[in-house]
Amino acid sequence: MAKIAFLGLGQMGTPMATRLLEAGHALTVWNRTPDRAKPLASRGATVAGSPAEAGAGAAFAITMLATPQALTDVVLGEHGLVRALGPGQVYIDMSTVGPHTIRLIAARFPKGVAVVDAPVRGSISQAAEGRLEIFVGAGDEDFTRVRPILESLGSVGHVGGPGAGAAMKLIANLALGVSIAAVGESLALGEALGLGRAPLLNMLEGSQLGPVVRAKRADIESGHYPPTFKLRHADKDLRLVMEAATAANRDLKVSAAAKVWLDAGVERGAADLDYSAVVATIVGEEPKS
Ligand SMILES: NC(=O)c1ccc[n+]([C@@H]2O[C@H](COP(=O)([O-])OP(=O)(O)OC[C@H]3O[C@@H](n4cnc5c(N)ncnc54)[C@H](OP(=O)(O)O)[C@@H]3O)[C@@H](O)[C@H]2O)c1
Incomplete structure (x- = not known):
C-alpha cells in the first residue's frame, strides 16, 4: 500500500479520498477549509496544515480542485506542493483544468517528479462507488506507476501523453x-x-x-x-x-x-x-x- 497525499476535499475529492483510505493506503489530506477534512480524519487520515506538508514524503500526491486558479494556488503558492515534491515522487491532478494549466504546472516541478493528468467523468455517486471514468495523460512508464492507485477510483484509460487526459x-x-x-x-x-x-x-x-x-x-x-x-x-x-x-x-x-x-x-x-x-x-x- 502507498503513502498518498490528497488535496481538495470538495464534493468529488471527499468520496475519492475516502475510497483510497478504504483501499488501505496511508492517506494524508489537506483542504483550504480545514473543517472539510474532519470526516476523513475520523476515519484515520492524517490532516496536513499546508499543501507542502501534505506532499512531504508521499509517494503519490493527488489534487482535486475547483479551477485552474485554485490548482495554481495549491501547487505553486507559498506553501505549495511544488516545494515538497522531488525525484521519485508522483504528482497526479484529477481536476478539470484543461491541458494549458497542466503544462504550466508540470514545467514548475523539479526534474524527476512524474506529473500525470487524470481528470474524471462521473459524479459524486460514481466517485463513492469507484466507478469514475478516468482519462489519463502520461508517458507509458508513468501510466504503469499510477494505474494501480487510480484503479481504486474507477476505470482507467490511457488516452495519450502528458496533457491528453486534460484535453x-x-x-x-x-x-x-x-x-x-x-x-x-x-x-x-x-x-x-x-x-x-x-x-x-x-x-x-x-x-x-x-x-x-x-x-x-x-x-x-x-x-x-x-x-x-x-x-x-x-x-x-x-x-x-x-x-x-x-x-x-x-x-x-x-x-x-x-x-x-x-x-x-x-x-x-x-x-x-x-x-x-x-x-x-x-x-x-x-x-x-
Ligand atoms: N462534481 C462533479 O460531478 C465533477 C465531475 C467531474 C469533474 N469535476 C471537476 O472536479 C473538480 C472538483 O469538483 P467538485 O465538484 O469536487 O468541486 P467543489 O465541491 O466545488 O470543491 C472544490 C474544491 O476546490 C477547493 N478550492 C477552491 N478554490 C480554492 C483555492 N483558491 N485554493 C485552494 N482550494 C480551493 C475547495 O476548497 P474549499 O472546501 O476550501 O472551498 C474544494 O476542496 C472541478 O474541477 C470539477 O470541474 C466535478
Whole structure:
C-alpha cells in the first residue's frame, strides 16, 4: 500500500479520498477549509496544515480542485506542493483544468517528479462507488506507476501523453454543456408550441439527448436542482473549451452558444446549483436548491 497525499476535499475529492483510505493506503489530506477534512480524519487520515506538508514524503500526491486558479494556488503558492515534491515522487491532478494549466504546472516541478493528468467523468455517486471514468495523460512508464492507485477510483484509460487526459476531459464537458443547453431549448420551444413537459421529456428520452434527459429528468420535473456537478464548474469548463478553441484556431459556434446559456444561469444566481439548472434559466423558471 502507498503513502498518498490528497488535496481538495470538495464534493468529488471527499468520496475519492475516502475510497483510497478504504483501499488501505496511508492517506494524508489537506483542504483550504480545514473543517472539510474532519470526516476523513475520523476515519484515520492524517490532516496536513499546508499543501507542502501534505506532499512531504508521499509517494503519490493527488489534487482535486475547483479551477485552474485554485490548482495554481495549491501547487505553486507559498506553501505549495511544488516545494515538497522531488525525484521519485508522483504528482497526479484529477481536476478539470484543461491541458494549458497542466503544462504550466508540470514545467514548475523539479526534474524527476512524474506529473500525470487524470481528470474524471462521473459524479459524486460514481466517485463513492469507484466507478469514475478516468482519462489519463502520461508517458507509458508513468501510466504503469499510477494505474494501480487510480484503479481504486474507477476505470482507467490511457488516452495519450502528458496533457491528453486534460484535453479529453474538456471534450467530454463540451458534449455535456452543449447537450444540457439543447435540452433546455427543446423544452422552451416545445412548451411554447403547446406541448406538455412530460410528453416532451418522454420523446427526448428516446432522442440523441436521451442520457442527459434520463439523468436530469427528476430535477427538471421537480424544479429542484441540488448540486452534484455545480453550474459554476460546467460554466468554467465551457470557458476552458472556448480558450482552447481560440488557441487551436477552431471556430466552435455551438459551444459558444451553450456557454452563453451557462453564463446566464450563473448570472441569475444558479452557480451553486446543479449544472442542469440552466434548463430552468432557458425555460424562464426560477431554479430551487
Ligand atoms: N462534481 C462533479 O460531478 C465533477 C465531475 C467531474 C469533474 N469535476 C471537476 O472536479 C473538480 C472538483 O469538483 P467538485 O465538484 O469536487 O468541486 P467543489 O465541491 O466545488 O470543491 C472544490 C474544491 O476546490 C477547493 N478550492 C477552491 N478554490 C480554492 C483555492 N483558491 N485554493 C485552494 N482550494 C480551493 C475547495 O476548497 P474549499 O472546501 O476550501 O472551498 C474544494 O476542496 C472541478 O474541477 C470539477 O470541474 C466535478
